[in-house]
Amino acid sequence: MKFSEIQYKRPEIDEIKSVCSSACEKIAGAKSFEVADREFENYQKYIKKIMTMLYIAVVRHSINTEDEFYDKENDFVDEVSPQLTEYTESVDKALFESKFKDQLENKYGKLFFKNIELSMKSFSPEIIPQMQEENKLVSEYEKLLASAQIKFDNATKTLSEMTYYKTSPDNDIRNSAWKAEGEFYRSHENELDSLYDKLVKVRDSKAKIMGYDNYVGLGYNEMKRSCFDAHDIEKFRKGVIDYIVPLASELYKQQAERTGAQYPLSFADAALLFKSGNARPSGTSEDILNHAKKFYHELSPQTAAFIDSMYQNEMLDVLSRKGKQGGGYCIELYEYETPFIFANFNGTSGDVEVMTHEAGHAFAFYQAMAVNKIFPIEAVCPTMESAEIHSMSMEFFSWNWAEGFFGNDTEKFKYGHLFGAITFIPYGTMVDHFQHIIYEQPKLSPNERHDVWRKLLKTYMPWMKLDGSPFYGEGMGWQRQSHIYSSPFYYIDYCLAQAAALQFWRLAQSDMKDAWNRYMELVSHAGKLNYLELLKTAGLKSPFDENTLKDIAQSAKVWLDSADKSHLL
Numbered sequence: 278m279k280f281s282e283i284q285y286k287r288p289e290i291d292e293i294k295s296v297c298s299s300a301c302e303k304i305a306g307a308k309s310f311e312v313a314d315r316e317f318e319n320y321q322k323y324i325k326k327i328m329t330m331l332y333i334a335v336v337r338h339s340i341n342t343e344d345e346f347y348d349k350e351n352d353f354v355d356e357v358s359p360q361l362t363e364y365t366e367s368v369d370k371a372l373f374e375s376k377f378k379d380q381l382e383n384k385y386g387k388l389f390f391k392n393i394e395l396s397m398k399s400f401s402p403e404i405i406p407q408m409q410e411e412n413k414l415v416s417e418y419e420k421l422l423a424s425a426q427i428k429f430d431n432a433t434k435t436l437s438e439m440t441y442y443k444t445s446p447d448n449d450i451r452n453s454a455w456k457a458e459g460e461f462y463r464s465h466e467n468e469l470d471s472l473y474d475k476l477v478k479v480r481d482s483k484a485k486i487m488g489y490d491n492y493v494g495l496g497y498n499e500m501k502r503s504c505f506d507a508h509d510i511e512k513f514r515k516g517v518i519d520y521i522v523p524l525a526s527e528l529y530k531q532q533a534e535r536t537g538a539q540y541p542l543s544f545a546d547a548a549l550l551f552k553s554g555n556a557r558p559s560g561t562s563e564d565i566l567n568h569a570k571k572f573y574h575e576l577s578p579q580t581a582a583f584i585d586s587m588y589q590n591e592m593l594d595v596l597s598r599k600g601k602q603g604g605g606y607c608i609e610l611y612e613y614e615t616p617f618i619f620a621n622f623n624g625t626s627g628d629v630e631v632m633t634h635e636a637g638h639a640f641a642f643y644q645a646m647a648v649n650k651i652f653p654i655e656a657v658c659p660t661m662e663s664a665e666i667h668s669m670s671m672e673f674f675s676w677n678w679a680e681g682f683f684g685n686d687t688e689k690f691k692y693g694h695l696f697g698a699i700t701f702i703p704y705g706t707m708v709d710h711f712q713h714i715i716y717e718q719p720k721l722s723p724n725e726r727h728d729v730w731r732k733l734l735k736t737y738m739p740w741m742k743l744d745g746s747p748f749y750g751e752g753m754g755w756q757r758q759s760h761i762y763s764s765p766f767y768y769i770d771y772c773l774a775q776a777a778a779l780q781f782w783r784l785a786q787s788d789m790k791d792a793w794n795r796y797m798e799l800v801s802h803a804g805k806l807n808y809l810e811l812l813k814t815a816g817l818k819s820p821f822d823e824n825t826l827k828d829i830a831q832s833a834k835v836w837l838d839s840a841d842k843s844h845l846l
């Protein structure tokens with residue numbers, strides 16, 4: 278079915294409540310494993326429909342935030358999702374406490390029950406008002422960013438459209454684009470500070486009600502982390518500082534030499550990789566969509582079936598428009614066994630990354646739902662540090678097809694992609710480290726929070742200089758990183774996934790077929806295994822082992838050093 282043909286009907290919260298409480302009773306009172314199991318299956322069929330409706334409301338709202346009907350429906354989703362969590366958690370709890378738990382665990386896997394345990398530790402009906410407040414604040418932040426109308430180039434631009442100018446090879450255009458965008462954020466400084474302050478406090482109070490010292494422990498449990506903890510993240514940080522930061526600094530020094538910029542770099546100069554301009558897609562949006570189809574057709578029979586289904590059912594909305602929410606995401610429409618891709622094309626190489634990154638998520642969802650019929654829905658997607666392996670590795674698998682996307686800029690694209698993957702890790706780790714400090718000290722003032730960020734910049738991004746230009750140059754740039762507002766502690770997951778994706782990249786350089794087979798093996802387990810177990814299925818190394826980041830840095834350095842510099846001017 279085409280996305281536009283799907284009928285939306287607002288779910289009835291009273292009906293959900295009664296279906297869930299009856300499922301609880303039936304599972305608790307079941308006289309045999311078979312009965313408990315059948316009741317759970319019936320409940321899953323129902324909840325699948327409900328989740329699909331809620332996600333459709335979210336998608337239609339983000340496609341057009343000015344649509345009044347779906348604006349209200351999105352508010353409804355914000356409002357009911359904590360209640361929905363309460364009802365579904367009660368069913369999970371009944372399952373967890375069932376006499377037949379061992380048999381159920383046998384059928385649905387250990388991780389499913391481990392995740393229920395973590396959910397029980399991160400939710401209680403007592404914190405519903407805080408959760409509702411949190412959702413409301415996040416929506417306000419997103420609305421503020423979506424409403425941005427920046428006067429630039431004799432027109433009004435959205436934040437997403439500004440990216441194009443922020444990477445322009447023309448120094449004047451690029452510098453003034455960074456300045457114009459910085460001024461937008463700066464003019465909303467009070468709102469941004471106040472929204473974040475409220476978010477930190479509401480999350481802290483949630484944690485205290487749940488019996489945690491602060492939000493950090495609760496945040497980890499909300500992310501359902503079952504195979505690593507904050508100590509492992511500390512080890513990871515050390516590896517980043519010891520091996521990735523020095524390589525990234527060296528790469529930025531080379532960039533400054535190449536482009537004639539001064540080192541350390543301003544934010545505007547750091548954005549320009551090559552004097553003649555960063556890699557740009559060679560064709561129109563239409564060309565990118567067409568070549569993505571060719572890429573997935575040639576990559577494997579499974580990816581061919583996937584992309585055909587996406588295009589035929591119009592399960593993507595990728596062109597940038599006024600009123601459209603920023604960023605990109607991929608969401609599961611369980612009832613129709615299909616993902617939906619949302620993005621904002623803006624004429625940069627990021628457009629191709631959407632078709633490889635978000636489509637990497639989408640492919641894994643499609644395999645899990647439509648092909649492998651993974652059950653229950655909670656096991657369709659692994660925790661995020663693993664789900665991001667699906668997407669970030671797919672970006673690297675596109676290398677052999679890069680020419681169709683980038684034409685003459687192909688070498689620039691590959692160099693920039695690997696450069697970006699390496700230099701991203703310190704940034705991402707810093708975003709995570711920042712949040713640890715903020716939630717450990719929830720009483721910091723907005724100014725003190727900016728100071729924390731500025732201090733971390735020196736450790737993780739020593740190639741940057743604060744030149745006093747508005748917002749970015751003042752060390753306030755964390756406020757544009759939406760995850761810090763909307764998805765606390767999510768960001769490190771990109772770094773952990775990148776550490777796996779770079780291992781796939783290295784494998785693909787020597788044996789593409791072997792790399793792809795390992796990837797398919799990892800994808801086939803969907804959300805049935807945890808991060809470290811999934812790495813093992815593909816024969817990849819854990820990034821908590823110090824040597825892993827060291828090896829990755831070495832291989833990347835060899836490739837980047839030997840790249841043909843005549844194409845990289």
Ligand SMILES: [Zn+2]
Nearest residue numbers: 634638665668
């Ligand atoms: Zn992603």
